[in-house]
Amino acid sequence: MTSMLPSITFRARQRRGDFVLDVAFEGGPGLTALFGPSGAGKTAILNIIAGTQRPDAGLVVVCGRILTDTDAGIYLPPHKRRVGLVFQDAQLFPHLTVEQNIKFGRWFTRADNTAPPLDLVTSVLGIGHLLKRRPATLSGGEKQRVALARALLSAPRILLMDEPLSGLDDARRIEIMGLIERVRDEFKIPIIYVTHTRDEVRRLATRVVRLNAGRVEAIGKAGDLLVS
Amino acid sequence: MLGFSPDEWTAIFLSLRVATVATLVALPFAILAAYALARWRFPGKILLDGALHLPLVMPPVVTGYLLLLTFGKQGPAGKLLNDLFGFSFSFRWTGAALACGVMGFPLMLRAIRLSFDMIDRRLEAAAGTLGASPGWRFLLVTLPLALPGIVVGAILCFAKALGEFGATITFVSNIPGETQTIPSAIYSYIQVPGGDAQALRLTCVSIVIAMAALIVSEILNRRIHRKIAVFE
Numbered sequence: 001m002t003s004m005l006p007s008i009t010f011r012a013r014q015r016r017g018d019f020v021l022d023v024a025f026e027g028g029p030g031l032t033a034l035f036g037p038s039g040a041g042k043t044a045i046l047n048i049i050a051g052t053q054r055p056d057a058g059l060v061v062v063c064g065r066i067l068t069d070t071d072a073g074i075y076l077p078p079h080k081r082r083v084g085l086v087f088q089d090a091q092l093f094p095h096l097t098v099e100q101n102i103k104f105g106r107w108f109t110r111a112d113n114t115a116p117p118l119d120l121v122t123s124v125l126g127i128g129h130l131l132k133r134r135p136a137t138l139s140g141g142e143k144q145r146v147a148l149a150r151a152l153l154s155a156p157r158i159l160l161m162d163e164p165l166s167g168l169d170d171a172r173r174i175e176i177m178g179l180i181e182r183v184r185d186e187f188k189i190p191i192i193y194v195t196h197t198r199d200e201v202r203r204l205a206t207r208v209v210r211l212n213a214g215r216v217e218a219i220g221k222a223g224d225l226l227v228s
Numbered sequence: 229m230l231g232f233s234p235d236e237w238t239a240i241f242l243s244l245r246v247a248t249v250a251t252l253v254a255l256p257f258a259i260l261a262a263y264a265l266a267r268w269r270f271p272g273k274i275l276l277d278g279a280l281h282l283p284l285v286m287p288p289v290v291t292g293y294l295l296l297l298t299f300g301k302q303g304p305a306g307k308l309l310n311d312l313f314g315f316s317f318s319f320r321w322t323g324a325a326l327a328c329g330v331m332g333f334p335l336m337l338r339a340i341r342l343s344f345d346m347i348d349r350r351l352e353a354a355a356g357t358l359g360a361s362p363g364w365r366f367l368l369v370t371l372p373l374a375l376p377g378i379v380v381g382a383i384l385c386f387a388k389a390l391g392e393f394g395a396t397i398t399f400v401s402n403i404p405g406e407t408q409t410i411p412s413a414i415y416s417y418i419q420v421p422g423g424d425a426q427a428l429r430l431t432c433v434s435i436v437i438a439m440a441a442l443i444v445s446e447i448l449n450r451r452i453h454r455k456i457a458v459f460e
Binding site: 051079080087108 | 348350351353354355356357358359360362368372373
């Protein structure tokens with residue numbers, strides 16, 4: 001279904017004070033990296049896709065489904081978008097166990113059984129032994145793995161990741177990058193990945209959208225763009 | 229029993245009943261108002277905020293008098309309730325509970341609002357992207373995380389309701405067995421010669437109940453914090 005369509009069509013214009021975001025791009029299968037310095041508007045793009053921010057004008061289509069279309073007056077609320085968002089600092093629910101956290105989204109999308117099986121997700125991400133723990137007792141890397149599992153189990157049509165490695169040490173970063181590669185290749189869910197780090201782009205990205213000051217500078221393959 | 233006269237027991241039980249009912253009835257309103265003040269933007273928000281906190285800063289007698297004017301037999305709301313449901317607050321324990329609830333409301337509101345303010349909004353956003361509608365987000369994320377504040381607020385309101393005097397006596401008077409709570413009873417005993425011992429006994433009861441409420445609140449709060457570990 002998704003092989004013919006772009007996984008995401010994104011177009012948005014938004015003014016917040018002095019900052020103007022004016023961006024258009026398409027994402028294919030695999031991992032599309034939004035790459036650029038802080039203040040480039042990367043996180044704003046994720047928020048617009050997730051529906052937590054409304055653009056002044058724009059169009060967001062994910063796997064053929066219109067999520068936002070300001071011209072047609074379409075704006076799906078976040079809970080109906082089916083986008084899995086992985087935050088920079090995990091944002092696990094502190095009052096729930098790891099198991100309750102990762103089952104949270106699955107419960108709301110239970111009518112749709114496209115979510116990967118729980119056992120598969122926990123074994124790929126290596127969190128089977130953490131299920132009874134509380135988020136406060138997890139390390140940074142463990143939290144990110146749980147956050148990734150939670151997003152995957154909500155049967156997302158697209159996975160959005162907002163600098164998920166930024167708070168981790170080098171060893172953990174390399175470990176989680178390996179897991180993101182497996183998620184990208186085994187679960188076949190398109191991923192939009194926000195980062196300002198070159199080695200993440202080099203290793204993970206199928207395609208790169210390079211952003212600067214709210215605009216697209218270039219779109220292409222990781223190797224080509226990182227050289228220039 | 230325990231050296232208390234039947235009249236004193238009546239006052240003690242009535243106080244507990246009035247404070248419990250006042251707290252339980254005020255609680256959902258306080259949660260709603262706290263949520264609205266913490267999260268919604270609407271015209272007149274400052275005015276609403278001020279109005280809800282008025283009982284905290286106005287003389288209790290004024291609050292009691294306003295309740296009398298509104299919910300008394302001749303008051304507009306009082307008349308309406310009486311005509312429609314045959315229900316009256318005047319000179320009844322329910323009126324005492326109303327007065328206590330109104331006086332305790334701002335304390336409860338402040339505690340609950342503070343805990344709503346402290347919740348990281350991105351947790352709610354996370355719940356949203358996982359498919360939870362605003363209602364579910366509130367029930368499964370916001371409310372449990374605000375629980376420490378809700379417990380503290382409820383206990384503060386309860387303690388305030390137990391000690392409330394001015395608004396209650398102005399609104400529903402001081403009728404033994406109906407509206408005479410512990411503070412009104414103490415007041416009555418002080419007025420009569422030889423009532424000092426009784427006044428002192430009830431004073432001790434007030435202190436014990438208030439202290440117990442604060443200790444229970446602290447224990448519950450610690451327990452919830454351990455379970456939630458929100459502020460790691």
